[in-house]
Amino acid sequence: MRKLGLTPFVLSLMLLAGLPVSARQDQPAPAQAPAVAALPDLTPDANGRLSQEQMQQLFRVAAEKDIENDKRLRNYTYTERDEERNLDGQGDVKSVDVKTYEVMELYGEQVQRLIEKDGKALDAEDAEKEEKKIQKIVDKRKNESEDTRRKRARKEEKDREDGRKFVREVADAYNFHLVGTERLGERDAWVIDAEPRPGYEPHMKEAKFLPKFRGRVWVDKDEAQLAKLDVECIDTVSLGWFLARVHKGSRIVLEQTRVNDEVWLPKHVAVKVDVRLALLKNFNVEMEQTYRDYKKFRATGRIVGVGEVQEK
Numbered sequence: 262m263r264k265l266g267l268t269p270f271v272l273s274l275m276l277l278a279g280l281p282v283s284a285r286q287d288q289p290a291p292a293q294a295p296a297v298a299a300l301p302d303l304t305p306d307a308n309g310r311l312s313q314e315q316m317q318q319l320f321r322v323a324a325e326k327d328i329e330n331d332k333r334l335r336n337y338t339y340t341e342r343d344e345e346r347n348l349d350g351q352g353d354v355k356s357v358d359v360k361t362y363e364v365m366e367l368y369g370e371q372v373q374r375l376i377e378k379d380g381k382a383l384d385a386e387d388a389e390k391e392e393k394k395i396q397k398i399v400d401k402r403k404n405e406s407e408d409t410r411r412k413r414a415r416k417e418e419k420d421r422e423d424g425r426k427f428v429r430e431v432a433d434a435y436n437f438h439l440v441g442t443e444r445l446g447e448r449d450a451w452v453i454d455a456e457p458r459p460g461y462e463p464h465m466k467e468a469k470f471l472p473k474f475r476g477r478v479w480v481d482k483d484e485a486q487l488a489k490l491d492v493e494c495i496d497t498v499s500l501g502w503f504l505a506r507v508h509k510g511s512r513i514v515l516e517q518t519r520v521n522d523e524v525w526l527p528k529h530v531a532v533k534v535d536v537r538l539a540l541l542k543n544f545n546v547e548m549e550q551t552y553r554d555y556k557k558f559r560a561t562g563r564i565v566g567v568g569e570v571q572e573k
Contacts, residue, residue: 316437316453323480323487324428328421333524338365340554348545368402430468434461443479450479450488473498486525490515508535520555527552
């Protein structure tokens with residue numbers, strides 16, 4: 262998920278709908294992050310409610326901050342554990358595949374190094390293959406031209422701007438309802454339900470599937486950061502020339518955590534997807550991704566120790 266240059270707000274919906282997502286590309290980190298919109302006035306009315314406009318503004322601010330989090334992620338290395346469970350027609354597990362990766366930034370590209378399979382360290386042969394893969398990426402990036410780097414930077418910036426446009430579409434596509442507040446860990450969050458807005462007309466082709474999803478969002482009250490996201494498919498989504506269909510009930514839950522007192526990053530993602538391809542074969546899959554050991558790179562390339570990075 263982190264290999265993709267998309268905010269979790271955008272990526273969660275696109276993953277469920279099966280839309281294509283662009284691989285993250287190189288872009289020099291800006292000397293100074295662009296300003297993020299200020300937190301809107303969230304004073305409740307006499308009945309303790311927030312207006313639609315207030316909740317839309319809150320959503321947009323949280324989404325913009327999430328885009329900035331995605332940029333700051335390039336300054337961290339971490340461990341990612343992926344577990345994929347293939348299910349039969351009755352929902353029973355047929356097979357389980359578990360892989361653990363070390364994720365790092367090399368010459369502006371986020372790279373995964375496989376370090377474990379099914380809870381066991383790689384044998385010597387597989388470990389050597391991983392090292393060769395990493396070295397191949399290093400050699401490619403070291404020798405590429407400035408023109409290639411600039412093209413990749415422009416591509417990433419376009420992807421980010423498309424992400425911002427998509428977020429604006431999400432804010433327009435739903436009616437928001439403030440459920441209340443909830444304690445997540447040691448922090449308080451607004452809990453907001455989002456239901457498709459009748460009569461919504463998308464302005465982007467990527468947003469046409471939004472009415473087929475509903476969700477609940479937890480937004481940190483102090484920092485207006487995305488703390489948790491729960492999105493559910495409520496109608497069949499048909500895709501592409503191969504007539505792939507994402508079925509009702511497919512779901513993704515994303516949890517984020519505050520790292521190093523400066524950024525919110527993914528902590529856990531759970532996905533359940535029921536997809537039929539070409540009207541012939543069903544794929545019923547549950548996936549879990551867990552992220553830990555976030556360590557920050559210094560300008561010199563040295564990594565901050567585990568004890569120096571705190572999650573709150």
